[in-house]
Amino acid sequence: MLGRCGMTALAEPVVLGSVVSSLPVECDGAFLGTTDPFSGLVDGGWSSGLPCPWETLALGDSLRPFGFPHELGMLLTAQGVCWGRMALYRRAVSFSRSEETAFRRMAGDLTAELMRRALRIPVGRVPSDHLGVINLGFDGSVDSINDQGRELLDFGGAQRCPDNPLLPIALRPLCAGLLRGSRRGVMLLPDENLGWLQVHGTVQHGVGRRCVTVSLQAARPLQVAPILLAARGATPRAVQVTLRVLRGMTSAEIAAELKISPHTVQDHLKPVFTALSVNSRRQLISSLFPTLKPYDLC
Template identity: 35%
Template sequence: MQCAADKITQLCAAPRGLIALWQDASEVVAGVVPYFWTPCWFTLDPVSLLMTSHHHLGMDEFPGEWLAAEYYEDDVQSVPGVMRSATGLSTLHDAAGGDPSRSPRWRRNRTLGGDQELIARLRTRSGETWGALSLYRAEGMPMFTESEKSFLAEVSPTLAGGARRALLCGQAAEPEYSDSPGLIVLDDQWDVESVTPGVDRWMADLPGGNWDRGELPPAVITLAARALRSAEDRDHLGEVALSRVLSRSGSWVVLHGACLSSTGRRRIAVIVEPAHPSRLHPLLMSAYGLTEREKEVTTLVLQGASTSQISAELSVSAHTVQQHLKSIFEKTGVHSRRDLVGTVFFHHYEPRFRDNETRALADRPLRGGPWPTDRRR
């Protein structure tokens, strides 16, 4: 198992396409946790915990009724439910008390030959959920073991980080926003090998250096050196170097550095991104006119927080939370928390989910986060 975990660490460290990452990771997982047919991988927006993409070989388009069931159906297990759970890992048989036949989800899985299903949350050690993994087993296959569950729990933070970097690389290759991430690739002599669109702005905004004269900012060189040293340390292969830098414009940016190869002449990739790239709050304001406090309450509802949890998080009374929810329901035209989650998903995330299906077929980078309210951005 340790060999497989190390392999996943190496796969996830280097910036690469998301579909390629999922495919390679599937092969490694299969060696430890055998499954039926193929896994289903999802990406999620860490702010709302709503789905933004899926990858399931042989299923280019996720059935609409299945997607609706994830958010509206009352079942013993769902991807959103596991994402909001305490453990972040669930099997359908365990959730159904050993008798999954009463589960609509189980009956849907049976139409494709599946019997058992295990769902694992992909959450970084810093607490951000970037994806989910569903594994299936056909009738007659052994039940998922505690050892297999432990392995998935061990590698889930690594897979989450890999998903995040893959999404960042996609945004760098095809910028969607004015502050989309930038990617710069250096050789082991710190010479620039390649850059993505928009890197000029990032390099000019980082303190020190002179991009016009080919002088890299010190933060980039320092991070690249750390990434290179990690690649030379057998005990830390696959680690990603991170740093947080205050830019000249006064905003915080995050740099990720990873070595692209462990043999031959090494190259270092450095990704630069905004420190807080959340798109949910502007969307909620522009679409529904929510106040700042109502946006905070809505975000917590999407994440599955109870009234008491929202009360504690925002330091307000439960009565105040209920008053905010009443106003939110009126503005969004819903009558319950479940309807609120479903409305936000199908109005602002399903378009992203479907666009990513098209992108996957065209071998284009996948996107994370909600669908932009202004497509001119």
């Protein structure tokens, strides 16, 4: 059993020790995954006491065949956005209702830390014309990679595959899902060194085999803006309104497009302005993207 303090090794890579270093529930294995709010795909993960790679769990597979029939899981959500997921596993004894309640009390602190993590990732650090291309075999091996792709991977700070340190581990769930028929081929990857990256994967059908071509490039600011706003507690409607402000639309234009009154537009913007400590739309842009100019947003 991991016991009530057996998650330190799992927590250290994401600086979540203060949140999950003391589990209220005993378990034989545990998994914590961080989720890309843009696509819902798991972009990082840490596990302890489990007989298989966490990428298996990222695709929703059961651990019952591995001798873990009892699972206690939860999604880490706020304002309708999923920031991650966590699960505990047992071999013999099922989880009680009181244990489930105690476990779910952790959700608020875990979610808050993952939201803070998103705000620490820079935007616009990689030149927009940088395009890395990686061709991966069915088994996840690298068939080929262009020079810009190798440069991005060499300087990247995202969690890496343990059996192939060159690759961000987020590519595993993305590619495995595509090969299983998933249509979710685009995700945003937070990288502490490179900033937010857009990752796009497509399945290629060759003679007698399938592979996945993955492109890496800087995420556009307006792609990242919904994540940054949600991480500051903005409601889904406030995000819709603020995105239109960032595109340069007036309150009247936003009201007409969303079929609400101009007064309601201002009501949605007020808490966003308060959260960012700004008083104008220009300040809103500079607060969200301090290193960018307004013409760089698109």
